[in-house]
Amino acid sequence: MKIKFNLNGKNVELEAPAEKKALDILKELHINSVRKGCDEEGKCGNCSILLDGKLVNSCLLIAPQINGKNITTVEALSKGGKLHKIQQAFIDAGIVQCGYCTPAQILAVKALLDEVKKPSRQQINDALSGVLCRCTGYKQIYNALDIITKGKKPKDFTREYKKDYRVVGKITEKIDALQMVKAENSYVEDYVAPDALHIYVLGSPYPHAEIISIDTSGAEKMEGVEYILTHKNSPKTWYTQAGQSYPEPSPYDQQVINAKMRFIGDRVAAVAATSLELAKKAALKIKVRYKVLKPVFSIEEASAPGAPVIHDRDAKKLDPLDVGAIPKKNIICRNSGGIGDMDKGFKKAAVIAEAACSTPPVQHTPMEPHTAYAYMKNGRLIIHTSVQTPFHVRRIVANILGLAENKVRVIKEKVGGGFGAKQDCGVEDLVGTIAYQSGRPVYYRISRKDEFTIRTRPAMFMTVKAGADKSGKLTALSIKTKIDSGGYGPHALTVPMNGCSKTLPLFTCENMSYEVAAYYTNNIVSGAYQGYGVPQTNFTVHIVLAQLAQKLGMKFEDFLSKNLVTKGYRIDILKQLGEGREGLAQKLSSCGLQECIKQGLKKYNTWTNKKSSLGDDIVQGKGMAVMMQGSGIPGLDAANAMVKMISDGTFMLYIGGADLGTGEDTVAAKIAAEELGVNQEQIAVTAADTDTTPFDKGSYASSGTFFTGNAAYVAARNMKKLIIQSAANILKLKPSQVKIMPVGKVGTKSKNMTFKELALATQAGDGAGQLISSGAFTTQKSPIPYAAHFCQVSVNKRTGMVKVDKYHALHDCGVPINPDLAKGQVYGGVLKTIGHTLYEGMEFDKGGKCLTDTFTDYPIQNINDMPEDFEVELIEVADSITPYVGKSIGELACDGASACISVAINNACGIWMKHWPFRPEKILKELDGNGARG
Amino acid sequence: MEYFVPLSLNRAEKLKKKLKGSFYLAGGTMLNWRGAPQAKALIDLKELNTQEIEASKNKIIIGAGVTIQELALSKKVPPEIAKAAGTFTSINVRNIATVGGAAASGFFISSLLPVFAAYEAEVEYYLSGKKKSSPLAAWLKSKKGIVCAVTIKKSARKVAFTEDKIAASDFPAIVTALGIDLHGGKIANAVVAVSGAKGPLAVSEKASQYLNGLKPSAVDTCKLCAAALKDIPAAANVKVSARVKQRMIESHLASLLRKLL
Known part of the structure; x- marks a missing residue:
């Protein structure tokens, strides 16, 4: 049918089938801002x-409706170069993280302000109720509204840090926020050529089966079908999809397409x-004949004598590290x-407690699902992708295809949320092949449905036992953890190990032990998720x-305070808690934990558990928690950066780090600007392109700010040396006399030149050449971030519903380099x-089929x-x-x-909830057992 | 897929009879849910002049084409109806979903239907060339014809509703509404209506029987709950057990009684 509509002030007339979605029509008209985050459920907005x-x-409208x-x-x-006030307010308030939902949020605010000049919190919540965001936690949207409607400034909401710094610790714009609020080409989907082929993956209907035969002839005959990959023509290389530094502590248990099916899908x-x-x-x-094998769906089944063997590979021969694998078991x-x-330790204890807890698989739900686009150019494989680890992906894909790594280029485009799901080479192996x-x-x-099952936090089972003497001093603390990794084993060791390495070192206890094991089952595959195993173990x-x-x-x-580490404490247990290697014992170079607790308690102690006006069924309780994470892995992680001075005296900064919306590019730019004596705007960043930027292990393990940020620092420091040396030569001064004078000058008070003059001079035909520096950052020391969280909850003892009324999070993040973005990450993580x-x-039926693979069955948080x-x-x-120790923040936010x-629920009604999620039925069961319902 | 925009109810009905595999299109939030509509033809009801809310001396007629958001903002309808409309999923959906669609779609949960039922709403529909009217709960059993409007009598009837959601972006687990008249200090025409227990709407006759004729001070919450739950069995879903749903109904009825009596 022919339809006409006005799109952004211009009349459009086109032919479209009546059933065609408005979303698809707009996408074909190159409207980037309409992003598809759900499978047309109208849920993500x-x-x-x-x-x-x-x-x-637009996903719920068809052609005639527009x-x-x-x-x-x-x-x-x-309009022209000027942003709308809402777009600008979103940038100023530091709301933009991955940016995938940002255009929709901006439109929601516009629709609201078109109707109401000064909206209430309730009206704001209602206006934003239909747009889901997994990064920001929504809180800073109120700040944007206050900027627009009350004339407030960003500093009214977020304080600045580091008085003696000009850029670091100050509120500045996220360097890629502009393209997000304008919906410029940003994500992989924005760059796909019209002639690209589309991939559909046929998934296994059985959780455990062998393919006896596969006949693709019927499909091949269809016009427009250009290529089919099966186990027959799949590369035979064994590898892990885990995006970890080589040699990986994850098993090489997978081929691009295997002949054996190990989970549904x-x-x-x-x-x-x-x-x-x-x-x-x-x-x-495609006709497939399977030999259906007996599946196992739990650790108990997988570890039972005579259990079906899911992988029968020779681990010693294939796996890059010996992590204690016994595939036959x-x-x-x-x-x-x-x-x-x-x-x-336990003998010394006056009291002993023990708890066995469990957590089910939960899903990351980045608003942008896994996406990749690949093509050949001049004999090289080019992959544009939404990934956290472009350099690992290059290595993995080159290895799969038997190519030299310089024949593969991986370009990380903007990532619409990752949270660990995109740490792996989850789709690039297939697309590249x-x-x-x-x-x-x-x-x-x-699809969203497939996103739900591509990776999850693993089902995890923890038993913790501890003893304390009469004074309250811990005498012993042990953690035993088992995880159900599903059909393959990416991150199977690192997830439970992190659960131990980021909890035990919180305490000064002299007797501590851990034991972890991971099992294959025929459940969906688990992997990395923001916080790794820490949220579960800390709980x-x-x-x-x-x-x-x-x-x-x-x-x-x-x-807690009696048992927590403080600055200067030597954490010996870290030596044992490496990830498949020996770890590094560390003396704490800083620790803000006690200060976090002290500050938090000031308000927490004023909270009283009130009786609800809604009736006797509702009781209140409050609780607190402490937590730690790492800032990358010392002795293992590595980052590099490069700085070029260009001819007007501004700089290009090249980093390998993969910003997934968290502001890593901005962190690097700010540190470089601070060090070079210029403003943030004078640093432009190119990042995460394996051809043009130096190696970086990627964004995971809470390493971005510390490792990539400090690589930028080292490169900027080296550039500073070059600037001083070159200026000294030109100005005929000794280098020791020359200083960098913010903003953008070098020399002495009486004899100096601008960076532009320096750049022109060095790049001229008779100059010494363009100033280019590089910097590498590796370390044996990594600063540990700490936090204390406080909450108050209401429990409805009749229905089992729990509501979090208050939540305060206090974080020691070293030097807050990007204060508003750092806060935004904490809101989102919490x-x-x-x-x-x-x-x-996530829920599964008895046959291993996922029952919660939509936002209807697996709701995530909205602003309300x-x-x-x-x-x-x-x-x-x-x-x-280093001078710029920004400790990590994103993962830590999830640990409390x-x-x-x-603890708060126990305070409210005396029960201990030991199994996530605390859905109403579980609360009622505990209340029944406790006789607490009354 | 064929697409038609009939200009009259009669024409719409004839098209539906003629076109096998055809569906009526109102807001489309159900038809267009999770992919393109699976229909051979669509009959768009947008030209049938059902987009108004009319309030006369005795009744309020809410046109089937009125969007849920228009209902939420309307001053012509009782506040409890506007409030219920305002809790309907998200504003993105409310701006296109219609009252007619909310009644006819058969979606497993509805914030609106229990409140309509508590107001003793009637459905005005077009069937076999005529406009007819039927109590909402009765009409929902057959869902015949084209929904033209939902009508509510103007009265001093007291209605309140409440709902529970597992998460704010989720559909409600249970929505409970209670409507009563007070005649001579005694409860009359009581309606206890629930959505989500097992389907989009269940009305408890036993609860009505229990309440009718009682003085407000004589109402025993436990007895009311017991009566209601006899009529309204609950079924578990992936997030909420049947027991929790029952408890929610109990909790809702207790709070609604406090509010209305």
Whole structure:
């Protein structure tokens, strides 16, 4: 049918089938801002448009419904070079993180402000209720509204740090925020050529099966079907998809397409065709005969004598590291160790507590699903992708295809949320293989349904036992963890190991032990997730410690404070807690934990548990938790950077680090600007392109700010030396006389030149050449970030519903380099983990099929889920490792919610919730068992 | 897929009879949910002049084409209806979803239907060339015809509702509404309506029987809950057990009684 509509002020007339979605029509008209975050459920709202001024989901509209209408998208808001005030306020308030949902949020605010000049919090919540965001925690949206409607300034919400610095610690714009708020080409989907083939993957219907035969002839005959990959023509290289530094502590247990299926959805075949619909139709014509094998769905089944063997590879021959694998027993890895004497520790204890807790798989739900686009150019394989580890992906794909690494280029585009899900080479192995083998450009964007099962936090089972003497001093602490890794084993060791290495070192206890093991099952594959195994383990540790405090009649905060590490403490247990290697014992160069607790308690102690006006069923309780993370892995992680002075005296900074929305590029730019004596605007960043930027291990393990930031520091410091040397030569001064004078000058007070003059002089025909510096950052010391979280909850004893009323998070993040973005990450991490604690959890039927692979069955938080009183405070803590020690923040933010919520629930009604999520039925069961419902 | 925009109810009905595999299109939030509509033809109801809310002396007629957001903002409808409309999923959906669609779609949960039922709403529909009217709960059993409007009598009837959600972005687990008249100090025409227990709407006759004729001070919450739960069995879903749903209904009824009596 012919339809006409007005799009951003211009009349459009086109032919479209009646059933065609408005989202698809707009995408074909190059409207980037309509982003597809759900499978057209109308749940994520990332595809929002204004239809005759009303905010609607374009995925829920078909062609005739936009006929004759006026459509406004974010693309129309900025006029010329000037941003709309809402776009500018989003940047100023530091809201923009990954940016995938940002255009929709901006439109939601526009629709609101078009109707109401000074909206209330309730009106703001309602206006934003249809746009899901997994990064920001929503809180700073209120700040943007206050900037627009009340004339407030960013400094009214976020304080600045480091008085003696000009750029670091100050509120500045995120360097890529402009392109996000304008919806310029940013993500992989924005760059795909029209002739690219689309991939559809036929997944295994069985959790455990062998392919006896596969017939693709029916599909191949279909016009438009260009290539089909099955186990027959798949490369035979064994590898791990885990995006970790080589040699990886993850097993080499996978091929691009295997002949054996190990979970429902495992790749059977991948069809590349001229459209996704065609690829899907063709895939359904593929005839497959399976030998169905007995599946195992739990660790108990997998470890039982005579259990079906899921992988029968020779681990010693294939795996790059010996992590204790026994594939024939479905054991992926094992590790154990400790310090002191556990028997002695428990004998010394006056009180002992023990808890066995479990957590189910939970999903990252980045708003942008896994996406990659690949093609061949001049004999080289080029991959544009949404990934956290472009250099690992280059190595993995080159290895799979038997290519030299310089024949593969990986370009990380903007990442619409990662949270660990995109740490792995999860789709690039397939896309790269098909592009290489077929010679055609190919595009693969997985559905939301498939995103739910591509990676999850693993199901994890923890038993923690601890003892304390009468004074409340811990005498022994042990952690035993098992994880169900599913059909393959990426991160199977590092997830449970992190659970131990980021909890045990919180305490000064002299006797500590750990034991971890990971198992294959025929469940979906788990992997890295923001926080690794720490949120789960810290939750279990807190239950046990709170029980000890209760037994001793001590306040929990007093008990914790008695046992926590402080600056200067030597953490010996870290030596044992490496990731498949020996770790590094560390003397604490800084620790702001006690200060976080002290500051937090000031408000926490004023919170009283009130009786609800809603009736006797509702009781309140409060709780607190402490936590730590790392800032990358000392002795293992590495980052590099390069700085070029260009001819007007500004700089190009090249970093390998992969900003996934968290502001890593901005961190690097700020540090370089600070060091070089220029403003942030004088540093432009090119990042995460394996051809043009230096190596960086990628963004994971909380390493971005510390490692990539300090690589930028070293490169800038080296550039500074070059500037001083060159200026001294030109100005005929001694280098020792010459100083950099912010902003953008070098020399002495009486004799100096601008950076532009220096650049022109060095780059001239008679100059010494362009100033180019590089910097590498590796370290044996990594600063440990700490935090204390406090919450108050309401529990409805009749229904089992739990609501978080108050949540305060105080973080020692070293020098807060990017204060508003740092706070935003904490808000986002906390809100996400409240969801994991209270209701998120993947469910499966008895046959291993996922029942929660939509946002309807697996709801995530919207703006209305925020606690009413939700605050984040950054505590500045100096550390001597480098001048710019920004400790990590994103992962740490996830480590406290379930711990302090479980303590608060116990405070409210006396029960201990030991199994995520704390859904109402579980609460009721505990209340029944406790006789506490009344 | 064929697409038609009939200009009259009669024409719409004839098209539907003629075109096998055809569906009526209102807001489309159900038809267009999770992919393109699976229909051979769509009959768009947008030209049938059902986009108004009319308030006369005795009743309020809410046109089927009124969007849920228009209902949420309307001053012509009782505040409790506007409030219920305002809790309907998100504003993005409310701006296109319609009252007719909310009644006819058969979606497993509805914030609106229990409140309509508590107001003793009737559905005005077009069937076999005629406009007809039926109580909402009765009409939902057959869902015949084209929904033209939902009508509510103007009265001093007291209605309140409440709901529980696992997460704010989720659909409600349970929505409970209670409507009563007070005649001579006694409860009359009581309606206890629940959505989400097992389907989009269940009305408890036993709860009505229990309440009708009682003085407000004589209402025993436990007895009311017991009566309601006899009529309204709950079924578990992936997030909420049947027991929790029952408890939610109990909790809602307790708070609604406090509010209304």
